[in-house]
Amino acid sequence: MYDLLVVGAGPYGLSIASHAAGAGLDVRVFGRPMASWRDHMPRGMFLKSEPWASNLSDPRGRYGLSEYCRLGGTEARHGEPVSVETFSSYGLWFAQHAVPDVDERMVASLRACPGGFEATTQDGQTIRGRTVALAVGVIPFVEIPPALLGLGTEYVSHSSHHRDLDRFRGKDVTVIGGGQAALETAALLAEQGTRVRVLARSHQLSWNTVPPAFKRPWREAVRAPHSGLGCGWRNWFYSEVPGGFRRLPEATRARISASALGPAGAWWVRERVESGVEVLLDHEVATASVAAGRVRLEVMGDASGGGPDFETDHVIAATGFKATSARLGLLAPDVRGSLAVNAAGEPYASADFESSYPGLFLAGLVTASSFGPAMRFVQGASFTAGRLVRGVRRSLRRRPVGPSVPAPAGGRDRRTPLDAVKR
Known part of the structure; x- marks a missing residue:
């Protein structure tokens, strides 16, 4: 029986495995390394994060992105976006050098x-393993607007x-959303000759600005310090002190998790969108149907209530992810049903990333409601890996295994105060 099974081989899973091996644990890692980045992002995309905020984490800090680039004869420069292809290759290099052998099979249950x-x-x-770290990334949590459900993958898909x-060359495609995934997908479609429009609920698109120089006069740096999530003290707190974020009142954490670092396009994609993409603001899909091989969208507009109904060949929903415990389908029902969750159905995590089911640890997006916005980005992998492995070592020193927050009879609400799952 292994000390730790790591389910998932993306940035979080690989970082956790590296720290676990460094701590002398007998660890087994499952999943295709960097699968989300290799299989679910179109060629030509870039990371929004700065290169220095896109490192996977090993205990000795030897295998950062800058080192990978240096060995390849290039340089990871501040203010220059990193391509998905480069980042994927970096992750594979990290897995080869900093992680025990990865079992590329997927865990079904x-x-x-x-x-x-x-x-x-x-x-x-x-x-079998004495403990488990779920680092399943974002793909299990894709969110598609209800109006688009049931139309079939031929007509509707998620940006991921x-x-x-x-396949969309020469087609008409409508992209739903106003964030980076929507805007960059639309730009790539337009640049290959696809007729594309973006449909967004917001009154206007938000754009990130060009980051200031990494080295600045100290007065500027003090007013708005750099962080892995952008400039400013608030972003610095989210990025550098996720443990402190977890100590905030639950209502505050929920509000921040839902609103901080909201939909916005990167500065380097703005001109590409504005020059080649039709954008419809203050609109959302009311109903959708398929007729004669096309999707008919009925759209709600702003205060006037109306909208330009139209037909399109395909709809891409770049509408984010919702990391609820109900979507952790690989967990057996009794384990999943015993997880303590918040009002939104998101599972709680202890200070060491342990769920309310002892021995079951969580990582990545599914912990954003506990540890904040950093968990939505690669930036959070370093903090997670160190803390989680610390928790695993503590868990291995105690037994038995079993639910600490039993599922209530009759399937009633399992929402539990945070104090109930603090370690």
Whole structure:
């Protein structure tokens, strides 16, 4: 039985595995390394994060993005976006040098067993571990507007479903959303000859500005320090003190998690959008249907209530992710049902990233409601890996395994105050 099973081999899973191995734990990692980045992002996309905020984490800090670029004869420069292809290759290099061998099979299900957990891979093999770290990324949590559900993947998809946009050449595509995923997807579509429009609920698009020089006069740096999530003291707090964020009142954390670092386009994509993409603001889809091989969208407008109804060949929903425990479908129902959650259905995590089910640890987007916006970005991987492995070591020193917050009879609401799951 392994000390730790890591489910997921993206930036968080690989970082956790590296720290676990460095701590002398017997660890097994499952998943295709960097799969979300390699399989779910179109060629030509870039990271919004600065290169120095895009590092995976190893205990000795030897395998950062800048080192990978240096060895390849390039340089990771502040203010110059990193391509998805470069970042994916960096992650593979990190996995090769800083992580125990990765089992590229996917875990199909995870259940409790005597002494820990039992993971079943897609080909039917079972592997046991005393603890588990779920680092499943964002793909299980895709959010598509209700009006678009049920139309079929031929007509509706999520922005994270596309590695290749070539299938839309010469087509008419409508992209829903006003954030970076929507705007960059639309720009790439327009540049390959697709007729594309962006439909956004907001009154106007928000754009990030060109970052100031990394080295600045001290007065400027004090007024608005750099951080992995952008300039300013508020972003610095979210980026550098996620443990402090967790100590905020639950209502405050919920408000910040829902609103901080909202939809915005990167400065380097603005001209590409404004020069080649039709943008419809103050509009959202009311109903959608398929007729004669096309999608008909009925659109609600602003205060007037009306909108330009139209037909399109395909709708891409760049509408984000909703990390609820209900979407952790690989968990056995009794384990998933015992997780303490907040009012939005998002699972709580202890100070060491342990869920309310002892021995089951969480990482990445699913912990943003506990630790803040940094968990939505690669920036959060370093803090997570160190703290989580510390928690795993503590968990290994205690037993038995079992739910500390039992599921209530009759399937009633499982929302539990944060204090109930503090360690």
